[in-house]
Amino acid sequence: MSEALTIGxxxxxxxxxxxxxxxxxxxxxxxxxxxxxxxxxxNMVRGTAAVVTKLDGGATGTVQELLKAVGMTxxxxxxxxxxxxxxxxxxxxxxxxxxxxQLNGSELENALHAGVNGVIARxxxxxxxxxxxxxxxxxxxALSQSLADGQQLQCSIAAAAAAATTGRDSTKPLVARKGxxxxxxxxxxxxxxxxxxxxxxxxxxxxASIGEGTA
Amino acid sequence: MNKLINSxxxxxxxxxxxxxxxxxxxxxxxxxxIVFSTAPREGRVALVSGGGSGHEPLHSGFVGAGMLDAACxxxxxxxPTPDQILAAATRVDTGAGVLFxxxxxxxxxxxxEMAAExxxxxxxxxxxxxxxxxxxxxDSTWTAGRRGVGTTLILEKVAGAAAARGWSLEKVxxxxxxxxxxxxxxxxxxxxxxxxxxxxPSFDLPEGEMxxxxxxxxxxxxxxxxxxxxxxxxxALVESITTDYDLGGKPVIALLTGLGxxxxxxxxxxxxxxxxxxxxxxIKVARSLVGNYVTSLDMxxxxxxxxxxxxxxxxxxxxxxxxxxxxxxx
Numbered sequence: 001m002s003e004a005l006t007i008g009x010x011x012x013x014x015x016x017x018x019x020x021x022x023x024x025x026x027x028x029x030x031x032x033x034x035x036x037x038x039x040x041x042x043n044m045v046r047g048t049a050a051v052v053t054k055l056d057g058g059a060t061g062t063v064q065e066l067l068k069a070v071g072m073t074x075x076x077x078x079x080x081x082x083x084x085x086x087x088x089x090x091x092x093x094x095x096x097x098x099x100x101x102q103l104n105g106s107e108l109e110n111a112l113h114a115g116v117n118g119v120i121a122r123x124x125x126x127x128x129x130x131x132x133x134x135x136x137x138x139x140x141x142a143l144s145q146s147l148a149d150g151q152q153l154q155c156s157i158a159a160a161a162a163a164a165t166t167g168r169d170s171t172k173p174l175v176a177r178k179g180x181x182x183x184x185x186x187x188x189x190x191x192x193x194x195x196x197x198x199x200x201x202x203x204x205x206x207x208a209s210i211g212e213g214t215a
Numbered sequence: 216m217n218k219l220i221n222s223x224x225x226x227x228x229x230x231x232x233x234x235x236x237x238x239x240x241x242x243x244x245x246x247x248x249i250v251f252s253t254a255p256r257e258g259r260v261a262l263v264s265g266g267g268s269g270h271e272p273l274h275s276g277f278v279g280a281g282m283l284d285a286a287c288x289x290x291x292x293x294x295p296t297p298d299q300i301l302a303a304a305t306r307v308d309t310g311a312g313v314l315f316x317x318x319x320x321x322x323x324x325x326x327x328e329m330a331a332e333x334x335x336x337x338x339x340x341x342x343x344x345x346x347x348x349x350x351x352x353x354d355s356t357w358t359a360g361r362r363g364v365g366t367t368l369i370l371e372k373v374a375g376a377a378a379a380r381g382w383s384l385e386k387v388x389x390x391x392x393x394x395x396x397x398x399x400x401x402x403x404x405x406x407x408x409x410x411x412x413x414x415x416p417s418f419d420l421p422e423g424e425m426x427x428x429x430x431x432x433x434x435x436x437x438x439x440x441x442x443x444x445x446x447x448x449x450x451a452l453v454e455s456i457t458t459d460y461d462l463g464g465k466p467v468i469a470l471l472t473g474l475g476x477x478x479x480x481x482x483x484x485x486x487x488x489x490x491x492x493x494x495x496x497x498i499k500v501a502r503s504l505v506g507n508y509v510t511s512l513d514m515x516x517x518x519x520x521x522x523x524x525x526x527x528x529x530x531x532x533x534x535x536x537x538x539x540x541x542x543x544x545x
Binding site: 043076083085179180 | 267291293294295296298320322325328351362410412413430433434435
């Protein structure tokens with residue numbers, strides 16, 4: 001296991017994200033039916049399928065170019081709040097990535113932080129609002145902590161994925177304060193937020209891709 | 216799920232083909248999913264709106280002379296994308312600027328905001344008005360704020376008339392803001408809707424119960440109650456609106472829109488009751504519209520919108536308009 005994510009590993013991450021989204025689309029839509037408008041699974045499948053087409057097209061160049069292309073593709077194909085938020089996540093990651101073919105630990109940390117901060121700036125949500133931020137922010141915090149503790153990159157990414165899953169589950173009892181679920185008020189409690197669920201899939205896909213030694 | 220479609224995946228594209236086939240005065244950009252007006256707009260402000268599909272005739276049905284210049288159709292219940300909105304703005308801008316009419320939903324806000332940033336980078340002057348008129352939602356810093364519903368139509372009509380008269384972007388925007396602030400809506404659902412790609416109802420509503428204050432995506436509102444009669448429901452809707460908003464003796468434009476699955480005979484029966492409730496309160500209905508205008512796929516139910524108006528807004532409302540869903544002459 002190298003201590004850097006190659007562009008090939010990042011591509012594997014995105015392929016895996018797309019396939020996991022497809023596998024879990026019905027569940028995401030079910031979560032969204034409970035507290036939103038029943039389209040999160042469908043929208044994410046459409047967007048990640050477009051990302052796969054983009055990746056299959058090849059010629060992604062640097063990490064920066066790859067992430068920017070992914071972000072622009074998601075913005076243009078997902079629609080809704082998820083499209084602009086996931087798009088912003090990758091575009092901001094791209095802006096804060098090197099024009100290189102790999103990311104080392106601290107570069108990945110910087111890029112992920114920038115991505116999450118971009119989502120926060122655009123969506124104005126904070127932890128506890130019952131959104132994707134509840135999964136994303138603990139994930140980057142866990143990554144930073146683990147790297148600071150001197151853990152290997154793979155181990156730190158696994159910690160980030162675990163934190164995202166915990167963060168996802170933490171949305172269940174919450175009353176939504178952002179997004180369409182907020183219209184339900186108290187009735188939004190008792191359901192996992194679909195955005196937090198897809199964000200946990202994103203981090204789990206990263207951890208799984210690294211775990212398989214593609215880095 | 217019995218739907219008159221080819222497939223959920225092609226529904227939006229098929230519907231746009233139908234719009235193009237039915238309405239020669241419109242042009243459709245199929246790739247970007249934009250419906251354009253072919254009315255001349257040289258030198259005047261352009262109006263662009265859009266949102267998730269499934270609310271027809273909102274917005275594509277309001278494109279044409281005297282109303283919208285372009286409508287961007289998102290996927291079902293999903294806002295359009297920034298590049299799509301930018302493509303619309305780029306094509307309709309004549310140098311006088313573009314007004315974005317946006318309903319207050321997170322996705323719509325974010326995508327129109329990104330589109331406005333991109334348009335400004337290209338030198339297009341953009342102003343945005345956000346419609347947030349649904350009194351079923353508590354407007355606080357703890358929610359995404361009120362949803363935008365029926366006032367959108369009334370705003371698009373009067374702002375479209377103002378643009379057609381050559382008003383500046385600043386003036387059209389001011390009028391649009393004034394209209395948005397003067398409008399309030401409240402709806403009720405008797406059934407859920409079924410999103411075609413999902414294939415089953417978005418929520419479970421047992422026989423004999425209704426959802427009061429439901430949103431146009433089927434997202435629940437205030438509470439679930441036993442089904443009311445038209446008379447009882449008219450009380451609930453009018454009471455919710457007038458408690459929230461003091462019309463201050465102004466006349467109103469009243470819109471009673473079906474949500475897609477309620478026949479006109481029920482809507483008219485409902486409007487008779489609404490009219491009585493307004494009379495009892497000495498609220499003068501200056502103009503009214505009854506029909507399916509802001510819908511939620513096949514959801515049964517209705518939504519009442521009251522917009523307090525002055526002579527200027529009424530005059531703009533009465534100005535000629537020629538769109539698929541609203542059409543009148545001087």
